[in-house]
Amino acid sequence: MKLYYSETLAPRKACAVAKYLGLPIEYVYVDLGKGEHTTPAYLALNPNGKVPCLVDGERSIWEADAIICHLAQRAESPLWPRGxxxxxxxxxxxxxxxxxxxxxxxxxxxxxxxxxxxxxxxxxxxxxxxxxxxxxxxxxxxxxxxxxxxxxxxxxxxxxxxxxxxxxxxxxxxxxxxxxxxxxxxxxxxxxxxxxxxxxxxxxxxxxxxxx
CATH class of the missing domain: 1.20.1050.10 (Glutathione S-transferase Yfyf (Class Pi); Chain A, domain 2)
Structure with missing residues (x-):
C-alpha cells in the first residue's frame, strides 16, 4: 500500500490510523507548495487533486474517512466495529x-x-x-x-x-x-x-x- 499525504489536517487522520494499526505502508509525501497534487500522475490517482490518497493494489481510494475505514477493515481491527x-x-x-x-x-x-x-x-x-x-x-x-x-x-x-x-x-x-x-x-x-x-x-x- 502507498499512502500519499501532506502534513495538513485531513491527511493527519489517515496517517494516525495507519501508524496506530502498524500496517506495512509506503508513505509518499505530496508537496502542495510545489503543486505536486496537480500533476497528471497524481490526478490519475485522485482526480480531485487532494490529499490523502491510498493506493492498495489496483485500487485508488481518496477521501480521508474512506481511507481510515479501509485501513481498519483491512487490518481486521476493532477500530471498525463488527456490530x-x-x-x-x-x-x-x-x-x-x-x-x-x-x-x-x-x-x-x-x-x-x-x-x-x-x-x-x-x-x-x-x-x-x-x-x-x-x-x-x-x-x-x-x-x-x-x-x-x-x-x-x-x-x-x-x-x-x-x-x-x-x-x-x-x-x-x-x-x-x-x-x-x-x-x-x-x-x-x-x-x-x-x-x-x-x-x-x-x-x-x-x-x-x-x-x-
Missing amino acids: MQQQTDVVRWLSWNSQHLYRHSGSLYFEHLIKPAIGLGAPDSAKVAEAQGWFRKHAGVLDRHLKDRKWLLGDELSIADFSVAVPLPYAASAAMPLEEFPEVTRWHDRLNALEAWRNPFPSRPAHAAATA
Missing part, C-alpha cells in the same frame, strides 16, 4: 463531523495557519468570529455526548474518534475555544496518550523537510 449498530454509529459521526465540527474548525485552521503559510495575509476577523460561533455550537453537542463515555462509541476506540478529533491538536494555534468544553478536552487528552495520535506523520529526510 451493525456500531458501524452505523461510526458512519453517523463521520457524516456529522464532515458537515459540522470539521467544517468550521477547518475554517479556523485555514484562517490562522494556512493563510499565513501561503501568503494570503492575516485572518479575517469576521470569518473567525462566525466559525468560532459554529464551533461552540457543535462542540457543545459533542461535549454532551461524551459525558460518561470513554470514546465516541462508548468503551471502545474507533475510527470515529480519529476522524472527529483531528482538528483539536491545532486548537490553540487556530483559536478554537476548546477549553470551554471539558468533556471534549478530557476525550482529546485520552487520545493524546496514543503515540500515533501525537506524532502521526512519518519522518522525512532532513533535506526534504527543509525544502518543503
